[in-house]
Amino acid sequence: MSHDVRVLRPDEWDQWYDNLIRAFGGVPESSEERELWRTLTEPDRSIGVWDGDVCVGTAGAFSFRLTVPGGASVPAAGVTMVSVAATHRRRGLLRSMMRRQLDDVRAWGWPLAVLTASEPAIYGRFGYGAATYDVTIEVDTSRVRLSVPPGTDDVRLRYAAPADVLDACEAVYARRVPDRPGMPARLPGWERLGILDPENERDGGSPLQCVVAERDGEVVGYARFRVRPGWETSGPKGVVLLKDTEALDPAAHAALWRFLFDIDLTSTVSALRRPLDDPWMSMVSDIRRCGLRVRDALYVRLVDVGAALEARTYQAPLDVVFEVEDDFCPRNAGRWRLTGDAKGASCGRTTDSADLALSVRELGSAYLGGVSLASLAAAGRVRELRQGALAEAAVGFGSAVTPWLPHGF
Known part of the structure; x- marks a missing residue:
């Protein structure tokens, strides 16, 4: 059966994206989240597979610049939004999209393609290898203590509305990007991902909160998080749900983590997607009570x-x-x-x-x-x-x- 594989037209985005959502279970996103992804989608770097006038396959690419060892920022296609309709599986559609996409990336002059895999077994046959891993944590803060470096007490912390300090937080992130391979430099619009706060993703927690770390009036770090209240007969058992945190120096890093460990009425800090060498791991009194679980993250494909x-x-x-x-x-x-x-x-x-x-x-x-x-x-x-x-x-x-x-x- 013949299918049309072609570049996405902007007026086709809704049908294209609906096919993607259905492939991932069909649960609707919030209007805020959907609009963000509409804005970030690059139609001229996205492709769809069409059976007549019906979209049955999707694949996109973001224009990333990725930090590599040595600190260079290298053009990379951020492969994303890949799906094939369940009615059209095992017909070679995914292979056709991967073939077209890698040819396009090569033509753009980009040496790398990267992705995160919904199922790790899928992408190895197209030349992608797992290149980074991260760790999920669940720290028992009622029994784990932090040993902080000198200067931690000199860091001032204050609450701020996430949107109000977005530019300052993004500036901290941008300064961190050259220091660690695998970090993408964020193009305009991507900073909104950090404050996206749909209610269905709060996991029973509060609206997104933000604390910034300051020294001499300059923002040197931040933490964005939610708090999920909880109670047992023995007392409060709230959970701090950390979304992300960055800091420019050890003292600011320690001040933010000490704050997260000490939030009233909580006894756990939970976080996804933390680096394997996150500095807080060297500060804790008992790493065994930190519930570490490692998983694959970024897959890299050398296009050239x-x-x-x-x-x-x-x-x-x-x-x-x-x-x-x-x-x-x-x-x-x-x-x-x-x-x-x-x-x-x-x-x-x-x-x-x-x-x-x-x-x-x-x-x-x-x-x-x-x-x-x-x-x-x-x-x-x-x-x-x-x-x-x-x-x-x-x-x-x-x-x-x-x-x-x-x-x-």
């Missing part, structure tokens, strides 16, 4: 192997030849020589003997420095062809700061 590997730097000098397998985008397949260090890198085609053999999926996993090539080799997914090449590459590809995706898209 040479350009992507040249865009980042490397912790230690390396000179390695990769034999890359890429069945879905054969233009990436073959041997690539990567030479790089902490100052820069070059990567180009070569006929020299390969040192390491792997697929583009493994390169995507290792790209941001959070997944070790050595661990992938231990799983049989990277083959060492020259003795010592694996250790050289594994060290070089590492990152001093764990990569992290702070929010979904």
